[in-house]
Amino acid sequence: MTYRSEADFLKQYNARDYDSPLVTVDVAIFTLHEGALQVLLVERGDFPHKGRWALPGGFIDIHSDDDLDACAHRKLKEKTGVAAPLLEQVCSKGNGLRDPRGWSVTALYMALIPHAPTADFVASVNDARWWPLDQLGGIELAFDHRSLIATARERLKNKTAYTVLPVHVLKRPFTLTQLQRAFEQLMDATLEKKSFRRRILNAEILEEVGEGIPEGGRGRPAALYQPATGSEQHLFARVFGEGL
Amino acid sequence: MTYRSEADFLKQYNARDYDSPLVTVDVAIFTLHEGALQVLLVERGDFPHKGRWALPGGFIDIHSDDDLDACAHRKLKEKTGVAAPLLEQVCSKGNGLRDPRGWSVTALYMALIPHAPTADFVASVNDARWWPLDQLGGIELAFDHRSLIATARERLKNKTAYTVLPVHVLKRPFTLTQLQRAFEQLMDATLEKKSFRRRILNAEILEEVGEGIPEGGRGRPAALYQPATGSEQHLFARVFGEGL
DNA sequence: CAAATAGTGTCTGTGAGACATTATCTA
DNA sequence: TAGATAATGTCTCACAGACACTATTTG
Numbered sequence: 213m214t215y216r217s218e219a220d221f222l223k224q225y226n227a228r229d230y231d232s233p234l235v236t237v238d239v240a241i242f243t244l245h246e247g248a249l250q251v252l253l254v255e256r257g258d259f260p261h262k263g264r265w266a267l268p269g270g271f272i273d274i275h276s277d278d279d280l281d282a283c284a285h286r287k288l289k290e291k292t293g294v295a296a297p298l299l300e301q302v303c304s305k306g307n308g309l310r311d312p313r314g315w316s317v318t319a320l321y322m323a324l325i326p327h328a329p330t331a332d333f334v335a336s337v338n339d340a341r342w343w344p345l346d347q348l349g350g351i352e353l354a355f356d357h358r359s360l361i362a363t364a365r366e367r368l369k370n371k372t373a374y375t376v377l378p379v380h381v382l383k384r385p386f387t388l389t390q391l392q393r394a395f396e397q398l399m400d401a402t403l404e405k406k407s408f409r410r411r412i413l414n415a416e417i418l419e420e421v422g423e424g425i426p427e428g429g430r431g432r433p434a435a436l437y438q439p440a441t442g443s444e445q446h447l448f449a450r451v452f453g454e455g456l
Numbered sequence: 457m458t459y460r461s462e463a464d465f466l467k468q469y470n471a472r473d474y475d476s477p478l479v480t481v482d483v484a485i486f487t488l489h490e491g492a493l494q495v496l497l498v499e500r501g502d503f504p505h506k507g508r509w510a511l512p513g514g515f516i517d518i519h520s521d522d523d524l525d526a527c528a529h530r531k532l533k534e535k536t537g538v539a540a541p542l543l544e545q546v547c548s549k550g551n552g553l554r555d556p557r558g559w560s561v562t563a564l565y566m567a568l569i570p571h572a573p574t575a576d577f578v579a580s581v582n583d584a585r586w587w588p589l590d591q592l593g594g595i596e597l598a599f600d601h602r603s604l605i606a607t608a609r610e611r612l613k614n615k616t617a618y619t620v621l622p623v624h625v626l627k628r629p630f631t632l633t634q635l636q637r638a639f640e641q642l643m644d645a646t647l648e649k650k651s652f653r654r655r656i657l658n659a660e661i662l663e664e665v666g667e668g669i670p671e672g673g674r675g676r677p678a679a680l681y682q683p684a685t686g687s688e689q690h691l692f693a694r695v696f697g698e699g700l
Numbered sequence: 701c702a703a704a705t706a707g708t709g710t711c712t713g714t715g716a717g718a719c720a721t722t723a724t725c726t727a
Numbered sequence: 728t729a730g731a732t733a734a735t736g737t738c739t740c741a742c743a744g745a746c747a748c749t750a751t752t753t754g
Contacts, residue, residue: 221503259465274559279551307523315518431732432724675705676751
């Protein structure tokens with residue numbers, strides 16, 4: 213069929229005439245707590261995969277979501293109430309098997325927030341909780357979310373090697389030792405103290421905001437820091453750890 | 457409504473009952489030719505945006521595409537006949553304005569291939585051609601493809617600084633000088649000869665395959681190289697150029 | 701020979717890794 | 728005082744940048 217104009221064409225076009233994939237947004241929200249990297253999961257209350265644990269997320273609402281990022285922010289806020297933490301797209305995955313309802317695409321995001329008990333921000337019930345990543349082996353996850361979590365975790369590890377991502381999982385202010393622990397846990401590696409401090413301090417991405425008691429209540433007081441404005445997108449020219 | 461089982465639920469579920477975004481895959485295919493970075497565009501023959509230039513791409517076919525990557529490979533192959541070049545996902549963008557047909561999401565991929573005249577691989581007509589990136593200012597692009605191209609180009613530039621991506625735009629074998637030019641053009645920067653050669657050769661990602669005449673037909677013959685197997689995913693621990 | 705291109709020698713500077721040492725707190 | 732934690736001093740090594748130099752071809 214041919215049309216005389218774009219307007220003509222659009223007048224008769226109806227998206228529902230075609231088989232289109234389902235489209236969802238899923239958010240892997242990470243935090244650090246008790247020395248472990250944890251991810252926020254919700255227990256599904258409806259079919260499909262009712263009762264299984266899943267990443268916060270779901271269908272795009274084309275009537276209220278301005279764009280993909282806005283949709284991800286909405287999903288994040290619905291579950292945590294947090295407004296503007298680190299939230300970025302990881303990748304998209306789509307195939308005919310990942311959702312029993314049909315061919316589906318999900319835009320996977322990852323978010324980093326300082327730890328808070330779920331009771332503090334989950335409006336509804338106890339259907340959401342933090343899961344340490346190393347305890348996910350024993351539970352049933354919905355859809356391909358085990359794989360999505362692995363993908364997001366991998367990206368997190370990689371980006372930590374050349375950014376300051378870990379500042380987002382710490383409450384402010386923090387000490388350099390706390391920051392180093394955060395780097396180490398997100399990278400799953402051990403870093404050398406002097407190298408770490410040199411790297412961070414030379415980059416001029418932190419500002420000192422006084423002194424505080426050390427972590428264990430014992431020992432020499434530590435300097436407290438918070439990220440300098442604009443520091444979040446600092447990129448290091450060398451990757452850290454596993455160094456060459 | 458409640459259902460007794462997952463099977464029950466799925467039996468009544470129909471994706472077409474809901475307003476869902478359109479889903480497309482678009483591929484930014486880059487090459488290097490005559491000293492310029494070029495991207496392959498096709499002239500749209502149908503509404504919407506008939507007559508404008510666009511990235512190769514289009515709707516997912518949920519009946520024939522196994523997954524997003526397969527769909528991207530299909531789009532690439534339809535336009536270039538190339539089977540397995542570098543092809544990777546860049547990001548996804550979705551909003552209500554980018555396509556006049558409605559709220560739409562596109563999964564953006566980028567591909568790198570050695571240059572070949574379009575006549576060599578475009579089955580149909582002269583509806584496809586290579587466009588040097590610096591000549592896109594003067595033409596009308598469909599949808600948000602100008603922005604997509606910019607996003608893919610940015611990713612290309614960034615990844616070139618710590619990978620060997622540029623080997624994919626060269627015919628094999630190639631000289632180190634040709635490879636350096638490719639790096640420089642993809643990064644839009646000038647590199648220092650000795651540093652470049654040291655970096656590449658120390659990484660042991662190339663294998664020497666003889667000698668050839670120099671680029672201009674004059675001067676000392678140059679050693680010829682091709683990528684060693686498994687070299688494609690080599691990651692450098694330091695970014696190149698703009699160095700620190 | 702000159703011009704053009706390929707390839708090397710070598711010095712400097714930056715920053716990571718290693719690890720020993722000093723500083724400052726509590727019990 | 729000892730123990731714990733924070734912070735620094737300093738040596739070595741890898742490698743990027745700079746740039747002068749040598750090597751091998753054609754005309």
